[in-house]
Amino acid sequence: MKKKKPSGTSLLYQLIGEARGYDDAIVLGRGDPDFDTPPHIVAAAKRAMVEHYQDHSPPQGLLALRQAIAERVKRVNNIDVDPETEVVVTNGGQEALFLMVLAVIAPGDEMIVPEPNYNTYADSLAFAGGIKAEVQTYAESDFRADPAAVRAAITDKTRALLLVSPNNPAASVISPADMREMLEIASEHDLMILADDIYDLFVYDDFEHISPASLPGAKERTLTLNALSKSYSMTGWRLGWIVGPADLMARVTELKAAISGGTSVISQHAGIAALTGPQDAVEMMAEAYRRRRRLVLDALDAMGVRYGMPQGGQFVFADIGFTGLDSAEVAQRMVSEQHVLAYPGSAFSKDRKDYLRMTFLQPEAQLREGLRRMKIVIDKIVAGK
Amino acid sequence: MASDNKSALLRRQRANEHLNSPLLQPMARDDKDLSYDGVQARLDERIIDAAAAALDDGQTHYVDVPGIAPLRAAVAEHLRDSAAGHYQESNIVITAGMQEARFLSMQMIGENFNSIALPAALDPGARKALGTRERQPSFLPVAPARGYLPSVDAIAQAAADGCRLFYLESPARLSGAVYTAAEVAAISQIAADNDAAVIWDQGLAPWVAGAYASLAALDSDCARTAAIGELASGMGLASWFIGYIAAPARWIAALQSQKQIMAICTSTAAQYAALGASEIYSELHAPRLSALGALRADLAASAAALGIAVVPGAAQNILCLQVTAAQRETISAAGFAYADGSHFGASEVVRLAVNDAAAAALGALT
Structure with missing residues (x-):
């Protein structure tokens, strides 16, 4: 029997597993910042x-943390929430994402998803029995999610609109004007908005992040997730949140209780320290990512690799279609031949086989070396070797 | 403007009886909260040191989806050593607490079966986990005299009726009752004869005095039993939310995949704390079990003296009592919270955590 080639998440695991076997591996795949959690946290x-x-935490989390989250989303996102009824603490952004989808999607419901997007949205939709209505975005327009395309994708089964800004993996940021239009569309068609703000502190150049729930009239139909993983380098703590209107959040709370019951109290206290303590580490990391982004883009430019300009986030979605190979094969060769791990675009969208997602979550020297090795592989492929 | 879309989904939720089941917490809210089924205990300094050392070593990042390898190995070893399964490291998935273990096992193993049979009285968290998606549960009859465990005959009848997946608790979360070795052998035979699978909640097993018969121990090939439970029970880690699933190899990929989708991994610090706890577990557990046993015996005697029937149970950390409505009111009026049997499916009883405050709660009835 012919062995089936791994794809999607299983392909990622295979690549991760292989990279782990090399002492000199350079990991530009997983979205895990190289910085350790700041010492005061x-x-x-x-x-x-x-x-x-021995603190007792209800499923929605410690009130002190919910208050800190409410203050944060007011300060950063301009969203007003009541910490008593409109905040739920989660096991990381991932659980928040899963809960948001479960909260609004029933079997047969459609959710509009600008593509490419983080693959877990599709997985969560599948769990809920929902249907992904894809709206394609393109490198030529820096992966802008076009409101007109969103409007065209709406059917009588559409229940929700996903807005991830900055986007993963394409790193595009939804402009304030587009965000307002998205809200108009959602209001006209009575859609729930699922907003993923996890990269909201990482926006570059003159781009501006805006949370949909901050717009007039949006809060009542919007669930917004965020987490401390990326901004405070706290991936291992599994701490995130959802904020939204009290009626929907009551449903989120029931679902949170059903799927995991609660969130580690130790992580929650770490989260309180993160949100209420000194913020200089966050700015230091953001500045490092700005420098690294420039380094990666310069190297890709030198290689002749095209990409949609990463307006935010922590990665570049690079078009390696000119090599003539599927990005899964390129990623495989990069790992096997040069011990560099990047994620193939097909893991994020079946239509993105020409793309690689590369994070800039490694120190600059590592990034330079990784890009040097990547160039060796690309040059060999182009030369037909 | 009012949203019909939102109104419809909120209506759906209100109609979802299972999802709306209450969730009992693993630990007490305050000194008079007797509704939990964990064991309150001091967090040993060595466990703190283990977690702190991991943090100092930079263990603040994602770890493997199913859990850190040494903890999975320690869990498998502990289950083998305590005759609670023949699992290897590769059979273990570390979860963010008992409820996540319930959810993952019921939902993902359940995908392979048309229906699932559960005890008519069981932890409300199990119903809640079931309620996240439409499933076709059937409920096995239970009776107080048997500690609310479904009989072997009831399980056999459900299998004969076509059910191929069972969710069973032993000890029962309501009463602490356990299946005898002979009953466990009979259940194992029913599963084998019908090619059925069992999700076996053995989370309270560490608190059983004397021998404990685990269904997983009879599944020598790890073919049809998924055991679930809390990790490091009674070691002061209840608020860290850490549990396990030990499952046949054929289900591990689906469990890991769903774990990735819903959480990526379990808190790194919690895993290192649990690993630290595993190294001193045998030293600390026995005296705690012994102390609980003595306290429970006293409480049972006090209840009997008040004419209150004690539902049979072997787990020493809980006590299930058949109380009148007036007695419930008295306990509540004295400020004590109990686990209400009606939340499990047995409105005639209450469950008390075994601790010093439980004596005071019973004292309020004198």
């Missing part, structure tokens, strides 16, 4: 192990 967690390990 770790210190708060250690204190919590002594002082707060």
Whole structure:
């Protein structure tokens, strides 16, 4: 029997597994910042192990953390929420994402998803029995989600509109004008909005992030997720949140209770320290990502690789179609021949086999070396070797 | 403007009886909260040191989806050593607590079956996990005299009726009752004869005095039993939310995939804390079980002296009592919270956590 080639998430696991076997591997795949969690957050967690390990946390999270989240979304996102009834703490942004989809999608419902997008949205939709209505975006327009295309995709089964800004993997940012138009569309067609703001602190050049729930009339139909993983380098703590109107959040709370019951109290105390403590580490990391982004783009330019300009986020979605190979094969060769891990675009969308997602979550020296090795592979492929 | 879309989904939720089941917490809200089924205990400094050392070592990042390898190995070893399964490291998925273990196992193993049979009285968290998607559950009859465990005959009848997936608790989360070794052998035979599978909640097994018979222990090939439970129970880690699924190899890929989709991994610090706990578990657990046993015996005697029937149970951390409405009111009026049997499916009883406050709660009835 012919062995089936791995695809999607299984392909990613295979590539990750192979990269792990090389001592000199350079990992430009997973969205896990190279920085460790800032020391004052770790210190708060250690204190919590002594002082707060018997704290009782309801499924929606400790009130002190929900208050800190409410203050954060007001300050950063201009969203007003009541910490008592409009915030739910989650096991990372991933659980928040899963809960948001479960909260609004029933079997047969359609959700509009600008593509390419983070593959877990499709997986969560599949779990809920929903249907992904894809709206394609293109590198030529920096992966802009066109409101007209969104409007055209609406059917009588459409229930929700997904707005991820900055987007993963394409790193596009929805402009304020487009965001207003998206809200108009959602209002006209009575759609729920699922907003993923996880990269909201990482926006470059003159681009501007706007949270849909901050727009007049939007809050009542919008669930917004975020997490501390990317902004505070806290991926291992599994701490995120959803904010939204009280009626929908009551449903989110029931679902949160059903799928995991609660969130580690130690992580929650770390989260309080992150949100209420000094923020200089966040700015330091953001500045590092700005420099690294420039480094990666310059290297890709030198290789003649096209990309949609990453307006935000922590990655570049690069078009390697000129090699003549599927990006899964390119990614495989990069791992096997040069021990560099990047994610093939097909893991994010079946129509993006020409793309690689490369993070800039490694120190600059590592990035330079990774890009040097990538060029060796690309040059060999182009030369027909 | 009012949203018909939102109104419709909120109506759907209100109609979802299983999803709206209450969720009991693993630990007490306050000194008078007796509704939990965990064991409150001091967090040993060595466990704190293990977690802190991992953090100092930079373990603040994602880890493998099913859990860190040494913890999975420790869980498998512990299950083998305590005659609670023949699992290997590769059979283990570390979860963000008991409820996630329930959800993942019921939903993902359940995808392979048309229906699932559950005890008519069981932890409301199981109903809640079931309610996240449309499923066709059937409920196995239970009776107080048997500690609300479905009989072997009821399980056999359900299998004869075509059910191929069972969710069973032993100890029962309501009463602490356990299946005897002979009953477990009979259930194992029913599963084998009918090519059926069982999700076996053995989370309270560490609190059983004396021998405990695990269905997983009879599944020598790890072919049809998925065992679930809390990790490091009674070690002060209840608020860290950490549990496990030990499952046959054929279901592991689906469990890991769904774990990735819904959480990526379980808190790294919690996993290292649980690993630290595994190293001192045998030292700390036995005296805690012994102390609970003595306390429970006293509580049972006090209840009997009040004319209150104690539902049979072997788990020493909980006590299930048949109380009158007036007695419930008295306990509540004294400020104590209990787990209401009606939330499990047995309105005639309440469940108390075994601790010093439970004595005071019973004292309020004198």
